Structure formats: structure tokens, C-alpha cells
Amino acid sequence: MKYVDEFRDGLTARLIAEQIRQEASGQREYRLMEFCGGHTHAIFRFGIHDLMPENLKFIHGPGCPVCVLPAGRIESMIRLVEQENLILCTYADLMRVPAGRSTHKGDSLQKARARGADIRMIYSATDALNIAQANPERQVIFFAIGFETTTPPTAAILKIAKAMELKNFSVYCNHVKTPPAMAHILASGEARIDGILGPSHVSTIIGSEAYAECCHTYHTPLVIAGFEPLDVLASTLMLVRQINEGRAEVENQYTRAVSKHGNEKACALITETLEQRALFEWRGLGELPDSAMQIRPEYAGFDAEKRFSIDHITADDIKGCICPAVLRGVSKPDACKLFGTACTPEDPKGACMVSSEGACAAYYSFGRFR
Amino acid sequence: MSSSDFTSGVIEMGHGSGGRSSARLIEQLFLRHFDNELLQAGNDFARFEVPAGRMVISTDSHVITPLFFPGGDIGSLSVHGTINDVAMSGAKPLYLSAGFILEEGFLLADLERIVISMAKASRDAGVPVVTGDTKVVERGKGDGVFINTTGIGIVPEGIDIAGDRARAGDAVILSGHIGDHGVAILSSREGLTFNTTIASDSAPLHTLIAGMVALCPEIRCLRDPTRGGLATTLNELARQSGVGISIDESAIPIRTEVKGACELLGLDPLYIANEGKLVAIVPADAAENIVAVMRRHPLGGDAAIIGNVVTDAHQIVVMETAFGGQRVVDWLAGEQLPRIC
Amino acid sequence: MCLAVPALVVALTDDTATVDLDGIRKDVSTILLDEVQVGDYVLVHVGYALERINAAEAEKTLQLFAELRALDASE
Numbered sequence: 001m002k003y004v005d006e007f008r009d010g011l012t013a014r015l016i017a018e019q020i021r022q023e024a025s026g027q028r029e030y031r032l033m034e035f036c037g038g039h040t041h042a043i044f045r046f047g048i049h050d051l052m053p054e055n056l057k058f059i060h061g062p063g064c065p066v067c068v069l070p071a072g073r074i075e076s077m078i079r080l081v082e083q084e085n086l087i088l089c090t091y092a093d094l095m096r097v098p099a100g101r102s103t104h105k106g107d108s109l110q111k112a113r114a115r116g117a118d119i120r121m122i123y124s125a126t127d128a129l130n131i132a133q134a135n136p137e138r139q140v141i142f143f144a145i146g147f148e149t150t151t152p153p154t155a156a157i158l159k160i161a162k163a164m165e166l167k168n169f170s171v172y173c174n175h176v177k178t179p180p181a182m183a184h185i186l187a188s189g190e191a192r193i194d195g196i197l198g199p200s201h202v203s204t205i206i207g208s209e210a211y212a213e214c215c216h217t218y219h220t221p222l223v224i225a226g227f228e229p230l231d232v233l234a235s236t237l238m239l240v241r242q243i244n245e246g247r248a249e250v251e252n253q254y255t256r257a258v259s260k261h262g263n264e265k266a267c268a269l270i271t272e273t274l275e276q277r278a279l280f281e282w283r284g285l286g287e288l289p290d291s292a293m294q295i296r297p298e299y300a301g302f303d304a305e306k307r308f309s310i311d312h313i314t315a316d317d318i319k320g321c322i323c324p325a326v327l328r329g330v331s332k333p334d335a336c337k338l339f340g341t342a343c344t345p346e347d348p349k350g351a352c353m354v355s356s357e358g359a360c361a362a363y364y365s366f367g368r369f370r
Numbered sequence: 371m372s373s374s375d376f377t378s379g380v381i382e383m384g385h386g387s388g389g390r391s392s393a394r395l396i397e398q399l400f401l402r403h404f405d406n407e408l409l410q411a412g413n414d415f416a417r418f419e420v421p422a423g424r425m426v427i428s429t430d431s432h433v434i435t436p437l438f439f440p441g442g443d444i445g446s447l448s449v450h451g452t453i454n455d456v457a458m459s460g461a462k463p464l465y466l467s468a469g470f471i472l473e474e475g476f477l478l479a480d481l482e483r484i485v486i487s488m489a490k491a492s493r494d495a496g497v498p499v500v501t502g503d504t505k506v507v508e509r510g511k512g513d514g515v516f517i518n519t520t521g522i523g524i525v526p527e528g529i530d531i532a533g534d535r536a537r538a539g540d541a542v543i544l545s546g547h548i549g550d551h552g553v554a555i556l557s558s559r560e561g562l563t564f565n566t567t568i569a570s571d572s573a574p575l576h577t578l579i580a581g582m583v584a585l586c587p588e589i590r591c592l593r594d595p596t597r598g599g600l601a602t603t604l605n606e607l608a609r610q611s612g613v614g615i616s617i618d619e620s621a622i623p624i625r626t627e628v629k630g631a632c633e634l635l636g637l638d639p640l641y642i643a644n645e646g647k648l649v650a651i652v653p654a655d656a657a658e659n660i661v662a663v664m665r666r667h668p669l670g671g672d673a674a675i676i677g678n679v680v681t682d683a684h685q686i687v688v689m690e691t692a693f694g695g696q697r698v699v700d701w702l703a704g705e706q707l708p709r710i711c
Numbered sequence: 712m713c714l715a716v717p718a719l720v721v722a723l724t725d726d727t728a729t730v731d732l733d734g735i736r737k738d739v740s741t742i743l744l745d746e747v748q749v750g751d752y753v754l755v756h757v758g759y760a761l762e763r764i765n766a767a768e769a770e771k772t773l774q775l776f777a778e779l780r781a782l783d784a785s786e
Binding site for chain 1: 562626629630633635636691692693694695696697698700701703704707708709710711
Binding site: 001002003004006007009011012015016019036038091123124125126127146147149150152153156199200201202204205226227230231234253255256257258263265266269 | 713714715716717719732733740742743744745752754756757758759761762764765766768769771772773775776779780783
């Protein structure tokens, strides 16, 4: 596969790793946070952590939109779908995530579907529009989740829905923003991060400039890393160099897809249809200001939170679940009492174990015997 | 007897009631296409002589959606699947039964298409369908059609093939490309809409196996990596035999299109279903010869040694990646779903 | 987060591109991009083309890797 295989060459990987070992020699520790769950997955799938020297640690970040979605938001949708008999369209990633406090112990969208709720897995936001058109007599809600990579498609379908004057379609918007979450983690200082591997595809949308403020305010180097293992390794080397040289800049390793200002057309679509929320709860990070999106007044007709009376549910995490600490980079999955016993991918207690991007799932599947 | 309307007719409750329309359906559809002496005898049983020795019996129910897909349909799949389950014991499959649960309203034209396909699969494999059953359920209580096939076979003397027989040092052989069936099914499902030339690999493996077993009666294990894919089969064998398994990613045959579909949807080909492939665990010194014999068979042209069995108390499957690292190939947790992140 | 794969644009109609990923063909929306051309590689995420792959930059990145290998081979 072009632009994929060339970036997975094993020999080159070993050579870059050797360079990292040479330049990260010495006494200090290098604590690097890979913000994005996709990078966590790549690190484990390709065994990149095995190639690193002892004093270089990857700390897993909260860049997993499924992991940071408060369970209560899922619970709200389950209740709404069951009360109102509407059609809920969702990306498959959300199906098995444990929902919040519920009359049904350990509920999820999948379990609600098994009980008869009309919950449909879609691959693309456009599918939700098609379903709404095909079922004019039913209300259809699109459960929109994701960081900035996934926000533009939601913006696009809002615009199309308005142009079509669709009467039975609305969006439950849970889109979140990357720089505020990064800033929060760096500000707290809990995870003692020396450098950040920046997300690949969020950056194609928002551009490399978007991280400048974070970088300078917290004097932490950031390298935007491509998605493939050689990209991750090359970016790790770039971070090691910045740390050694005392620099704190935004560098872009993923130049083939990321520019300074990102995809301006996509950003304009977002601004046209969505606006910032004052506050939004993030699992593990608490309530963050200016960190998430809601639907603009001009598109209020397609806002599920305006069309329906949605219960605001605060759900507690299951006792013993330390997903919040894992998301903040403060604890490792295997420090959790439930890890591998009560909480497994078969029977997950927290989002970090369900999502294929979650650190706990990665640890369990790829690393539990190490 | 008047004729069933296979052009525009549908299944009605009467077709399952045992009365005239039942009899009509059976005669004009099942008896007509499955057509063998045992079935034509018209009893609720098939009676036959069996040679002395050990017999195996295996059953499988098929509920797949969509019913028709590139490379096959629920009918041919149900024939191949059960022939394969029987053959994985080293047995020669003898006979099949076929039970149908039909939903009221199901198109007779579709049923005919399925039965014709089953009959062809059965004929081509030389394993007749000798008895069967038909029931009808109300509209809404069935997904068009569910099919159960059960098969019996005779295990030759001196053969002891079972999931718990793998030993450290044995070689692991795979008969060909993985992921074809699963990708063919996904491409036909609503909502995923991608186009591909990949077709299901659904096929009966009993003659391939016969050649392998004739060459090497000491074959330890045979299993077809259906639901859950190669990864699941290897984990099952590792657990049953109490061993570990080590495989080499670059040795695993996989078509570029299948890789592409997996990348697109975020799926791992190791967990995708196959319906015309087998995994064999064999004594190391026989492996090369067995692969040579397999490669001479139309269904084993891409057979390869993909790894070996090791001692491991944890009973895990480990893969040397093409990238140069190692990763654990774990059990599948839940259904593998396309992902956005 | 955000699984996106590079795919080749083989056909264009209005706001849709047909992309090819090693023989798999899929229709994706081009509404987030201007001036997509047949022959471009685009990143595909949830049925949308997010960005064109800059072939020149990709080449530069690969060149760095090639230089590393060449250095190693000469030692």
C-alpha cells in the first residue's frame, strides 16, 4: 500500500531506534506523551516500546474520543432512544462502551440494541443523513463524537441537512478539542511530561500553528507525528533532540499531510455550523472550559439537545476503575486493581478497555505477558 | 400435483404444516435438486450401511446475512462448512442432513436459488444430502432462512487428529490466503459500501485433507479458521493442547485487497473469517512434504509453513511482525467492528 | 485517534471521489477539499477525504530514511 508500506520498514526502524538510543544515553529520563490513541495503538502493535532504551517512556494520553466521553452522555442517549423510539446512529466504536448509572447494570448501546432499541452502526456521517431520508416518519439522531479530525464531517452534514430542510434529523454533538486538553494536562504537571508526540490527523485539520501557545506556555516540545511506525520513531528522535538542546518548539514530522494552518476549508465549515461550549465534562479531566463544540443557533433546528429533553446524567466510574488516572498519564493500566481480572476486553468496566485506542485495551491485548 | 410458483411465490405458513403445500415444496424443490436414492426413498430417515471403524458427526447452523455474497451463498456455505468440520477430524465425509427454518414471506425464487446452490456444492463434493426437514416461522421471527447441516464421516484407522495433540516443535501450516470470506461479506453489507473483486473462499476441503493424511497419518491437528479468524483458531489449539504458538507475519498469505479493506476499516485480518482454509499442526520433519502435496491441490496452491509450536505455560500466540518486533495475538474480545479511531 | 488511510483518487463526480486502496474501491466525499484531481492521494476518514497527501513532502521524508539505510550499509 502506497504511503503505508514504505513507512513500516523494519530495517529503517532499527536504525532510527539505534540513533534514539545513542542520543538518549545518559542519566536523564525522557517522558514522552503520545497524545493520540491511534499512536498508542501503533506503539503496541508494532512493538515500538520494545525498541526504546530503558530511560525513554511513553505516557499514554487522552486522545481517544471514546475514552474521554463521560459515560453519562451515553446513558442519556440510551434513555432517550428507549423513551422516544427514535433511531440512533453511532460509529461502531461507541457500541460496547459501558454507560453510566443505570437500571440496567453495566449497560451499553449494544445491550440497549439487544433489548430492542433502534441503534444503528454507521461508518460515515453521511449514512446518518441517508437513514433520516429513508425513514421520514421517525426521528433520527446522529451521535457525533471525535476530536477535530471527525468534526468536519459532522459540520458538513449539518449544512446539508439544513439545505434539504430535513425535518426528522438532529445531531447530539460531543466533539472535543485537542489543544485545551493538552494544556490541561501540561498545566497540572502531574504526569511530568518532557515532550509530546502530537496527533497526526487532528493536525491535518487544525494545522501545526494550533499547538504553538501550549508549547510556549508550558515550555514543552511537541512534534507532530505521522501515523505509521517510522513516523512515530522519527518523531521520537526529534523530541529527544529538542529535549537535549533545551528547545520547546512545535515541529512537524508529518509534512506530507500537515501544514501550518491545516485544512482551512474544513475549519471554515466547522465555524459555520458549530461554536465553542463554555464548559464540557471530560472523563478523567473534569470540566474544561472552551474545550468542546456545540451547534450554532443558526442550526438549532438540528440540535438534539434543543429538540429533545435530554436528561443530564452524571455517572460515577465503577469502583476501582482508574481510567481517569490512565487518561491523564498518571497511572499505567496494569496498576488498576480491575485490570485483567474484573475488567477485560470481553467484559470491560471502563472505556479505556473497550476502545481499540484505549491504553488498557492495548496493554491487555498486546502486552499483558511482558 | 400443481406446481409451486418459484417465480413470484413466497413461503406461507402452510409450507411448514405437513400438508399438501409442504409436500409440494419438498417434492418440487428439495427432492428435485438434491436428488439421490436415499432421499428419494421418501422416509423421515436415511438408512445406510457403514463400514466398521470410528465415525464422526458434526453440526453447524447458518444464519449469515447477506444470504447471497460474492463467491457463494448461505446454501453452499452450509454444505462446505459441515463437510469441513467432519473432514477436520481426518474423516471421509459420507452424508449430510439439511434442516431449514423459513420465514413466512421469504421469496421462493431465493429459496430455489439457495437449494440449487447447495445441491451443486453437494454434488461437486461427492457428499449427498440424504435427509432433511422444513419448518416455517411467522413473519418477523426469522431472518429469511436459517439452515442447519449435520454431517457424518468415517475416520480411517491409525488417524488421531484432535485439538489437544499439538506438541512443542511441531510446525504450523496454513493452506492459503486469509480474510477473503470476511471481506467479501463486509463488502455486501449495507452501510459499508466498498467495491472489491474479492470473493468468499467457501470450499470443501475434504479431498485436500485426504491427500495430507495419506502422506502423513501423524498429523496432530486440523482446524478451519472460520469465525474469529486465524487468531482465534490458533488460540483455541494452543489452549486445548496446553502449548504456545509462534508465527511469522511475513509467512502468512494475504491478498493486497484484503489488506487494503482492513486498513480502510481498521480491522485486523488475523480475526477475519475464512471458509475454505485450514490450519494444520504437523510433525516438523513432515512439514515441507505436506506443504508440497497441498500445493498440488487446487485449494492448497498457496499453502505455507507459518510458524511452530513452543512450550509456554501461558498458552499464548505470539507473532514476529514484518516490522521486526513481536506482538501477542490475543483472543478476540466481542465482535470486531470497523472503527473511526 | 482518527484512523485515516491514504488512497488514490481514480474518479471524480461533483462532491464525490472514487478512491482505490490496493484494489478496494470506495466513494468518499470531497466536500472538505478544493481542487482534488484524479491521481491525487488523499487521506480518508469516515468516508471523507481530509487532505491531499503532498507527494513532494512524502518523498523528502522517505529520502531521510533512505539516507539512513545508505549510511548503515556503508559502515
